[in-house]
Amino acid sequence: AQKVTQAQTEISVVEKEDVTLDCVYETRDTTYYLFWYKQPPSGELVFLIRRNSFDEQNEISGRYSWNFQKSTSSFNFTITASQVVDSAVYFCALSEARNYGQNFVFGPGTRLSVLP
């Protein structure tokens, strides 16, 4: 069965600090997709990144970076020099190719508070 764990329920940091959000997943499929979404107070889930299981390259996008390690089934997300606008709930999600890659299983989320 597919499962996503985000062990950090809440994190508070002061602006300009770096912060890493952890994500550990479980799947029996060899082909799967991993995602990160941001949910601000407005409620809409905002897409941040997608990774497929064959692409273990780390990615950097501005202040955001992602570390995908199949050996530890982890897909961690780091925000460098955090800003108040980064305050939100962040979700890691997994979908398996046998489900057309579209039946998302979400983790419980990590609430990030960035204090000025």
Next chain:
Amino acid sequence: DAGVTQSPTHLIKTRGQQVTLRCSPKSGHDTVSWYQQALGQGPQFIFQYYEEEERQRGNFPDRFSGHQFPNYSSELNVNALLLGDSALYLCASSFDEGNIQYFGAGTRLSVL
């Protein structure tokens, strides 16, 4: 280019009633998925519609049903509402397998 739109934004119902939520997918998307998000939790997959048929279903009772129209818009119906159905209902659209799902702002349903 309009994103995923959902209506209504908020809804208040009483136990036993029925409710219909609506979703218009992002332009060019043919697949619509519905999720239920209880307070403080991650979204839970309800079901997915593709080519006007339910293609996949999560662990939700038959009280939850849906429909997809030829223009790819979709409805979620919940019958015999329970207090536990109170949640944010999110619609997501996508195209092709393994592709990014784009979410609407959701409908917040309160069952009293």
